[in-house]
Amino acid sequence: MAKLELIATATFGLESVVKREIEALGFKIIKSEDAKITYIGDERAIVTSNIWLRCADRVLLKMGEFKADSFEELFQQTKALPWETWITEDAKFTVTGTSVKSKLHSVPACQSIVKKAIVEKLKETYACEQFAETGAEYTIKVTILKDRVTITIDTSGAGLHKRGYRVKDVAAPIKxxxxxxxxxxxxxxxxxxxxxxxxxxxxxxxxxxxxxxxIAPGLQRKFAxxxxxxxxxxxxxxxxxxxxxxxxxxxxxxxxxxxxxxxxxxxxxxxxxxxxxxxxxxxxxxxxxxxxxxxxxxxxxxxxxxxxxxxxxxxxxxxxxxxxxxxxxxxxxxxxxxxxxxxxxxxxxxxxxxxxxxxxxxxxxxxxxxxxxxxxxxxxx
Structure with a gap:
């Protein structure tokens, strides 16, 4: 199985709890920072993390990280990533984004460029001009912080707090x-x-x-x-x-x-x-x-x-x-x-x-x- 970098996102203040949970599952943590913990795993780790993590918000697959000061750099470095490993010819994907303290501060522009770069890479890979978009869905996120770009794919879909047991609700429930x-x-x-x-x-x-x-929290639900x-x-x-x-x-x-x-x-x-x-x-x-x-x-x-x-x-x-x-x-x-x-x-x-x-x-x-x-x-x- 391939060696992957995964990111478990967490609510501020819960990083240490999520870190302990990841370690208990047997995965090696690379970095713990505000609202996210980066660790090493494989395809099975994506499955295990989603089913077992109780306090994380989502499990993201890290596609790449690089510095980008210009839209051209963002385009070329995004295109160079191995999108064909995960995204099939019939896939449907959306790009979301955030930008903080960076030269590339227009989030819509960054999202558009990242999507265009991925489409160009897939056109070359699958030798086609049009995509059916009838297959699996992928949510790709571009996060830019101080000109450092991190690009991920969301493996969870709905947030991990949605266990599936909440059939009745009341006002202001706790997550x-x-x-x-x-x-x-x-x-x-x-x-x-x-x-x-x-x-x-x-x-x-x-x-x-x-x-x-x-009881594993993700036992009753489906994931992206x-x-x-x-x-x-x-x-x-x-x-x-x-x-x-x-x-x-x-x-x-x-x-x-x-x-x-x-x-x-x-x-x-x-x-x-x-x-x-x-x-x-x-x-x-x-x-x-x-x-x-x-x-x-x-x-x-x-x-x-x-x-x-x-x-x-x-x-x-x-x-x-x-x-x-x-x-x-x-x-x-x-x-x-x-x-x-x-x-x-x-x-x-x-x-x-x-x-x-x-x-x-x-x-x-x-x-x-x-x-x-x-x-x-x-x-x-």
Whole structure:
């Protein structure tokens, strides 16, 4: 199999989580930078990455990287890349782009030149003037930063947060990729009780259950690269079969998820069933004030309402008060809470959070506040 450079794109703040996931899959990382991790793989790595990466946004195939100060340089160096390796004679492809701090600052012009260069290369390769564009689809991206051009092909298609289990939705849902990261950045693991008192459509609870059961996030969906002739269909079948056999149905998973909104709970239950983890999660309609600690050393992970609409401030302050009461009464519990509300920390308690992490939920800047409770005693052998 060919040695390829792949790029996993990530939301700002989640690079370290995505990097760990890539390393866990056994791939060698070349470079980790803002919002993307570059690593070495092959055709099978494209398949494995798409099926297994929980917190990445997309998996891109890197076609080339070069310096270009002029449109002529951009054209010639793009044309020199091995497009015929991946793009077939009947393919349909679109070119998207960005340009930051570069001489070639007109994005539409750059997109047009890149497309023209690829078409010219394919004309020479396939000895034809017209292309049917009835075959597989390819999305090519040209990214120019400080006159450095990177050209990639998107292997994922729809973003990796689209797992396929979200059959019902509620207002302002948290992205699946971010929800999985929140769980992975906490100390929670199978065997400990996890509580989400603001569960909405159930994303955090579902992602936690999928992690605990080792259910691959991309098992229920299709990817753009599945249509490519450059990746054998057998690879997709083999990797999906491996992923199914890797599911741990015996994991001890105890998750409770609640919300004050009955419609949200109905949606969450439907989504959990679609994800195949409805037997792992206990759902209920209740406010935060009614959440009870049924045992010690539990972990609470939550994404409370941000209170950006008029009249919600008092409601949010009541939630913070209820949380403060719960954690004062249960010092062995840990809290992991993501919010855009910069007033949360002083309203929750006098002591600062043990750790804070800046994250983005879509385009909203949030902070992930982490308060560590007492560590559970080590089990006697």
């Amino acid at each position: 699946e990729t971010l929800a999985s990261a929140l769980v992975q950045l906490s100390f929670w693991k199978a065997g400990r009780l996890l509580v989400d008192p603001f569960c909405g459509s159930g994303t955090i609870a579902i992602e936690a259950a999928m992690l605990a059961r080792n 690269a599945e249509q490519w002739s450059g990746i054998e269909e057998t690879l997709w079948k083999e990797e999906r079969k491996k992923a199914f056999s890797a599911i741990d149905y015996n994991a001890e998973v105890r998750i409770t998820a609640s919300d004050i909104n009955p419609t949200a709970i109905k949606a969450a239950m439907a989504n959990a069933e679609e994800a195949g983890v409805d037997d792992c999660i206990s759902f209920s309609v209740q406010p935060v004030a009614e959440v009870k600690a049924t045992e010690q050393y539990g972990i609470m992970i939550g994404n409370p309402p941000y209170g950006e609409r008029i009249g919600e401030k008092e409601e949010i302050q009541k939630i913070y008060k209820d949380l403060r009461k719960f954690f004062t009464e249960n010092p062995t519990w840990s809290l992991y809470l993501v919010t855009s509300d910069k007033e949360f920390e002083p309203q929750f308690r006098k002591e600062a959070a043990d750790r804070r992490r800046k994250l983005y939920n879509g385009r909203i800047e949030t902070c992930y506040y982490q308060y560590y409770g007492d560590k559970p005693p080590k089990k006697q052998l």
